[in-house]
Amino acid sequence: MAALDLEFSPAQGSSPWLAGQAVDALLDEARLTPKPGLVDRRGRGAHTDLDLDLMCRSARALAPAFADMAEAARAAAGVPTLALRESLGRIGREAEVVMMKTTQGINTHRGAIWAMGLLVAGAAMAPEAARPARTAARLAATIARLPDRHAPQVTGNKGERACRDFGVPGARGQAQAGFPQVIERGLPELQRSRSRGDSETASRLNALLAILSGLDDTCVLSRAGPAALRALQADAAAVLAGGGVATLTGRRLLRQLDARALALNASPGGAADLLAATLFLDRLDLRVRRPSLP
Numbered sequence: 220m221a222a223l224d225l226e227f228s229p230a231q232g233s234s235p236w237l238a239g240q241a242v243d244a245l246l247d248e249a250r251l252t253p254k255p256g257l258v259d260r261r262g263r264g265a266h267t268d269l270d271l272d273l274m275c276r277s278a279r280a281l282a283p284a285f286a287d288m289a290e291a292a293r294a295a296a297g298v299p300t301l302a303l304r305e306s307l308g309r310i311g312r313e314a315e316v317v318m319m320k321t322t323q324g325i326n327t328h329r330g331a332i333w334a335m336g337l338l339v340a341g342a343a344m345a346p347e348a349a350r351p352a353r354t355a356a357r358l359a360a361t362i363a364r365l366p367d368r369h370a371p372q373v374t375g376n377k378g379e380r381a382c383r384d385f386g387v388p389g390a391r392g393q394a395q396a397g398f399p400q401v402i403e404r405g406l407p408e409l410q411r412s413r414s415r416g417d418s419e420t421a422s423r424l425n426a427l428l429a430i431l432s433g434l435d436d437t438c439v440l441s442r443a444g445p446a447a448l449r450a451l452q453a454d455a456a457a458v459l460a461g462g463g464v465a466t467l468t469g470r471r472l473l474r475q476l477d478a479r480a481l482a483l484n485a486s487p488g489g490a491a492d493l494l495a496a497t498l499f500l501d502r503l504d505l506r507v508r509r510p511s512l513p
């Protein structure tokens with residue numbers, strides 16, 4: 220894997236820069252507080268084996284893999300080929316090994332490696348686009364729909380089992396459909412909340428809730444089942460209908476959602492990954508609109 224010097228400030232749009240944006244988006248997601256059922260600055264959420272320090276170390280360890288994915292996408296000269304799909308699959312599986320070594324066997328970011336890896340590749344293929352977020356998601360979806368001959372037929376992962384048992388498309392389906400929860404819910408809610416003057420923290424929490432309210436999160440399904448997923452989705456929608464996290468009503472409803480997630484041992488890890496994806500794409504769009512951003 221390519222060596223990456225994180226002290227060095229890479230050129231905007233370069234592969235190390237894209238990798239840095241991806242890692243920063245993962246760190247922003249992990250630190251965002253208070254999230255329902257998830258690891259944040261307050262603690263472990265519904266998890267016994269995760270904490271914020273571990274999430275941050277895991278995120279940073281993924282930088283070289285994201286840079287390699289961007290390089291592989293650039294080498295494909297803007298065309299989402301089968302060879303690129305298979306290169307990304309190999310780099311993605313290696314990144315999962317790096318994650319597991321870093322965390323001593325705990326799954327912190329498997330879903331994030333998948334979603335973010337595809338989006339980094341999509342962004343690397345469309346660096347000059349006027350609306351990089353949408354272009355990156357569209358290219359990422361095209362890559363995700365290609366078959367990878369080297370992927371294991373059956374992984375036995377909890378997400379795979381939840382997709383089979385509950386008939387949902389899961390992480391693969393979300394990517395293959397062009398990340399609708401990110402493009403149609405996360406990003407618009409982030410922008411809506413900001414434009415009405417909500418704080419950045421409230422805007423990001425609202426974006427997480429918008430994603431959670433409509434996502435077939437296999438992390439919730441496998442830990443707590445379909446009734447729990449429906450309850451969390453309804454609670455998340457209620458916070459937004461109550462005015463969002465910046466309001467007193469919204470904050471009260473968010474506390475209820477958090478309490479319910481903890482009582483059900485349910486963690487919306489898939490929604491957290493897609494919030495990180497939303498923040499990554501938002502960073503790309505912001506750089507285009509405001510090139511002088513620090």
Ligand SMILES: CC(C)(COP(=O)(O)OP(=O)(O)OC[C@H]1O[C@@H](n2cnc3c(N)ncnc32)[C@H](O[C@H]2O[C@H](COP(=O)(O)OP(=O)(O)OP(=O)(O)O)[C@@H](O)[C@H]2O)[C@@H]1O)[C@@H](O)C(=O)NCCC(=O)NCCS
Nearest residue numbers: 308311326329330331336376378379389390393437488489
């Ligand atoms: C396509 C893969 C992601 C494999 O997917 P699969 O469904 O087979 O299996 P999982 O390993 O379960 O991964 C899915 C993870 O994706 C997140 N997720 C869940 N639902 C959705 C959704 N609807 N849309 C998008 N993303 C979704 C979620 O990730 C987060 O949760 C993880 C923590 O879960 P937890 O249950 O706590 O942890 P476990 O250890 O599993 O259980 P416990 O013991 O703790 O109870 C955490 O990772 C978050 O990120 C799902 O977990 C992909 O792995 C794959 O095929 N890779 C191959 C490489 C490749 O092709 N790469 C190409 C481009 S990079």
Ligand SMILES: Nc1ncnc2[nH]cnc12
Nearest residue numbers: 249257258327488491492
């Ligand atoms: N903040 C978080 N807590 C638990 N699982 C996660 N997966 C991705 N982000 C997470």
